[in-house]
Amino acid sequence: MGERPKPGENPKPKSKSKPMGKSKGKSGDRLKRWYILAYDVRDSKRLRRLHYFLSREALSLQYSVFLVHKNKEEIKCLITEVKDRVETNVDDVRLYPVKSPNVIWASGKQSRSMSGLYVAGHPSEKKPKKKSFIDLLFQGLKKGEKKNAASN
Numbered sequence: 001m002g003e004r005p006k007p008g009e010n011p012k013p014k015s016k017s018k019p020m021g022k023s024k025g026k027s028g029d030r031l032k033r034w035y036i037l038a039y040d041v042r043d044s045k046r047l048r049r050l051h052y053f054l055s056r057e058a059l060s061l062q063y064s065v066f067l068v069h070k071n072k073e074e075i076k077c078l079i080t081e082v083k084d085r086v087e088t089n090v091d092d093v094r095l096y097p098v099k100s101p102n103v104i105w106a107s108g109k110q111s112r113s114m115s116g117l118y119v120a121g122h123p124s125e126k127k128p129k130k131k132s133f134i135d136l137l138f139q140g141l142k143k144g145e146k147k148n149a150a151s152n
Contacts, residue, residue, distance in 0.1 A: 031071055032069050032071050033070070033075075035068040035070070035095050035096060035098060036066070036094075036096045036098055036104075037082075037093070037096075038065045038066075039082075039086070039092065039093040039094070041064075041093075042087075042090050042091055043090075046086055046087065046091065050082065051063070051064075054066050061106070067104075075095075079095070
């Protein structure tokens, strides 16, 4: 049997210590990453169940393609939940890591669903054209004309 610790001594830990860098509390485990999840499910009932589940967990890019933003633990749970909803010998589910939503090129009616993910808006949105030196010069002249007209 185990010995009792003497007064003033720390008791020995009962469980084995975890290797460095493997603890759940590390910030690397909580860091969220982007993924593309795509599926091809043969049965309509399983298809509906999976789509409903994923629509609550991720952003739908197309009917069978989702953008996921989760950390490692959340991804493991997501994969477990997806496996519970599909037949792995018949259906096909893929999860691809993506560096950032900014690297995804999108066009078409559903491309607007990603517009909130970009820092400067959706890439297809036209940015205001920078004014040239001539435009700025004429803008200054027009302001000067307005001031002269107001003073008269």
